Amino acid sequence: MARLPVYLRALNSLLDADIATCSSEELATAAGVNSAKLRKDLSHLGSYGTRGVGYDVEYLRYQISREIGLTQDWPVVIVGIGNLGHALANYSGFSSRGFRTVALLDADNRRHGDLVAGMKIRSFGELNAIVREHGVAIGVIATPAASAQSVADQMVSAGIRSILNFAPAVLSVPEGVDVRMVDLSSELQILAYHEQRKSAARPGDAEVVA
Amino acid sequence: MARLPVYLRALNSLLDADIATCSSEELATAAGVNSAKLRKDLSHLGSYGTRGVGYDVEYLRYQISREIGLTQDWPVVIVGIGNLGHALANYSGFSSRGFRTVALLDADNRRHGDLVAGMKIRSFGELNAIVREHGVAIGVIATPAASAQSVADQMVSAGIRSILNFAPAVLSVPEGVDVRMVDLSSELQILAYHEQRKSAARPGDAEVVA
C-alpha cells in the first residue's frame, strides 16, 4: 500500500496541530484522497476507528508506523555521492523516523575521506563489510546510469534485498529483491505531456478536430 | 501514460547500441514490462509498428517524443535551492531533452547571487516576471514542507499550471493545475514495508500463524 506513508504524514501534521481525533473525511482531505478509499485502506490493517467518533490520531499513527515497519531501525547505505547523493545524505527524511544512513560509498577514490553530512565517504569495495556489520537491508543508488546495474548486482550479492534507484536505468535483479525507481526526468516528462494537452485544449489555439 | 518515458529511455539505449529495429518483446524487456502491455500502450498512440517485423527504433522514438511533447521547449523554474534544489539544478536529465532551467529562486536573500550550475540564484519575488518573460509552464518546488503551499500558490497565480513537488506536503491547487509529488521518504517507507514482510516470511524466524 503506497498510500500508507501519505496517511502517516497527514497524521503527523494533525498531531502537530494538537488534534487528537479525526474523522475519515478530515484525514482523507489532509492526505488528498477520497474518504471511502481511506477507510478501505485502513480496514486492511485492522479496525482502528470508532464508529460514530472517528480515529484516535496518535493510536492510528502508531498502528500505521508499525504496519510499515518504522518501529524498527533500518540501516541504509548510499552509493554514488555526487550532487544527488550529497542531497540525499543531508535529507532529513532519510535520517529520521526509522532510517539511519550508516555509510556513503563512492567509486571515485579522490572523494574518499571527504565529509558529507558528518560522514566520511568510503570506498565502494567496503560494501560487503558494511552490510554485514550493520545489517543493511536497504541500498540507495545515486550513481550515473552506466554504473547502476553493476552497483545493484554487488548490493544483491552483499545481501541487500531492497533498492531505491535514482539512476535512470532499468535494473534487473533476482526474484525476491525489490527495486523502487525514482526517475526525476520521467516526472518532468509526465508533466510536459499533460501540459501539452492543456495547451492544445485552450480556446483560441488552432487545432485540427475530426 | 506514465510508462511512455520508460519506453523512450529504452529506445534511446537501443539506439546507443546501434539497434535499428526491435520487436515488442525486446523493447518490453529493455523497459522492464510485459510485451502485451507495451503493444497495447503503443497502440494508443497509433500504429507505428510493422507486422511480422517490429518497430523502427528511431521512428518510434520520435513518435513517443512528440506524444509526450518533448519536441518543444519547456522552460522550468526551480524554487528552493538547498541541497536538493542544488542537485536538481545540476541534474542533466533536467537540462536535456526539451527541458531548460531558466531560473533558480530562493527566499533566503543571503543566497542571492550565488552561482549554481552556472546560474545566479535570484529572489523569489522575481517569479512573476520570469514566468512572463520565458513562458514558464513548469515549476519545481524543492523548499521545506512549511513553505511549499505558499510557493505553489504564487506559482499558480504567476500562471504556472504544472508543478513537480519534492517537499513532503500535500499541495492544494485549483482545478486545471497538475501536481506531481516525489516523496523520497515515502519511497524508503514502501521498501521498508516490503522488507519487513520478507523478514517475517523467512524460515527460521518465529511468526504466529492462524
Added chain:
DNA sequence: TCATGTGAACATATTCACAGCT
C-alpha cells in the same frame, strides 16, 4: 445520531490469445 467498515457496483488496468497483415 453519527461515522466506521464493507459488500456490491462500477471503473480501470493487465494479460491472454489469436485474427490479420507483411
Added chain:
DNA sequence: AGCTGTGAATATGTTCACATGA
C-alpha cells in the same frame, strides 16, 4: 512464418451506499 494490434477474459482498484455498532 512471424509479429503487431486488439477483442475478450481476467484482475485490480475505486466509489457508492448502507448496515452495523458506538
